[in-house]
Amino acid sequence: MNNKKISNISVDCVVFGYDTETKSLNVLLIKRYLESKSEKKILVDDYVLTGYHVYENEALDDSASRVLKELTGLTNLYKKQFKAFGDPNRLTNEKDLLWIQNEEFNLRTITIAYYFLLKTDDVSIENNKYQAQWFSINDLPELGFDHKQIILEAYEDLKTKCLQEPIIFELLPDKFTINDVQDLYQSILAIEIDNRNFRRKLINKKYLVPLDEKQVGVSKKPAQLYMFSKDIYNKMFQKNYLINI
Incomplete structure (x- = not known):
């Protein structure tokens, strides 16, 4: 070159x-x-x-x-x-x-x-x-x-x-909790998000895949781990689709 x-x-x-x-x-x-x-x-x-x-x-x-x-x-x-x-x-x-x-x-x-x-x-x-x-x-x-x-x-x-595409998963580890996702959205958007509504909406997203694993090495009750599936997201993607947090 x-x-x-x-x-x-x-x-x-x-x-x-x-x-x-x-x-x-x-x-x-x-x-x-x-x-x-x-x-x-x-x-x-x-x-x-x-x-x-x-x-x-x-x-x-x-x-x-x-x-x-x-x-x-x-x-x-x-x-x-x-x-x-x-x-x-x-x-x-x-x-x-x-x-x-x-x-x-x-x-x-x-x-x-x-x-x-x-x-x-x-x-x-x-x-x-x-x-x-x-x-x-x-x-x-x-x-x-x-x-x-x-x-x-x-x-x-x-x-x-981040409200139009699931790009925030580029910033998270491959395995994460729902709270991790919420914390990241709150950090980026500088807002407080209602925990119950956020969790309900997020776990219904088909591109968020629950794993047969939980957190390890935490003092509190270990939370369910998830992963983001880009393949599933691409299949369900629609123009102007909003993440809707």
């Missing part, structure tokens, strides 16, 4: 992961750090999304998948292209200008934004060369460029999408 990059077109990837212990929706960010060469003065010290330029002979989806694989080592994950960001002033913050000058980036870069869904346990961030770290969507650090805007717009799209 020709790896010559297009200087003013990039992809940025919002990587969402769910922490089942803290019940929080998280975003995977990488460190952006720059010192002055002479005085070793800290010029830039914040976080950004993972992203890079698109190569000349590369499709946009392939660019996003490449960038995601370089950060996490993972492939074949759920991804969605949700918006292009091309405001002429999107990279004109003082710190951004210092970074762009150091990296010799094009000041008028347009980025195509994607978001990915994965299980946090599938990613090892120890000794990650990009100093990747998970942050709660509700407690983001200082961010470079317009990446806070990109994250928040990805989050709004995710809220809508």
Whole structure:
């Protein structure tokens, strides 16, 4: 492949992961750090999304998948292209200008934004060369460029999408309880869901398959485990089908 990059077109990837212990929706960010060469003065010290330029002979989806694989080592994950960001002033913050000058980036870069869904346990961030770290969507650090805007717009799209398709199961372990599903919906949508009604509706979904297994290693009464069947869902899928929580 020709790896010559297009200087003013990039992809940025919002990587969402769910922490089942803290019940929080998280975003995977990488460190952006720059010192002055002479005085070793800290010029830039914040976080950004993972992203890079698109190569000349590369499709946009392939660019996003490449960038995601370089950060996490993972492939074949759920991804969605949700918006292009091309405001002429999107990279004109003082710190951004210092970074762009150091990296010799094009000041008028347009980025195509994607978001990915994965299980946090599938990613090892120890000794990650990009100093990747998970942050709660509700407690983001200082961010470079317009990446806070990109994250928040990805989050709004995710809220809508999770009510139209069963994409939340991309964020859960292969085996889960009804409470796990409810906790995740509540985390994404930032709402309280009536437990009884939710359970009644969910267990009637044919694509949710009960297993002959229960939780292990819990202090309370172990709950029934389920798995999501993509095959069953695809067979019953109808246009504009709503999850209806």
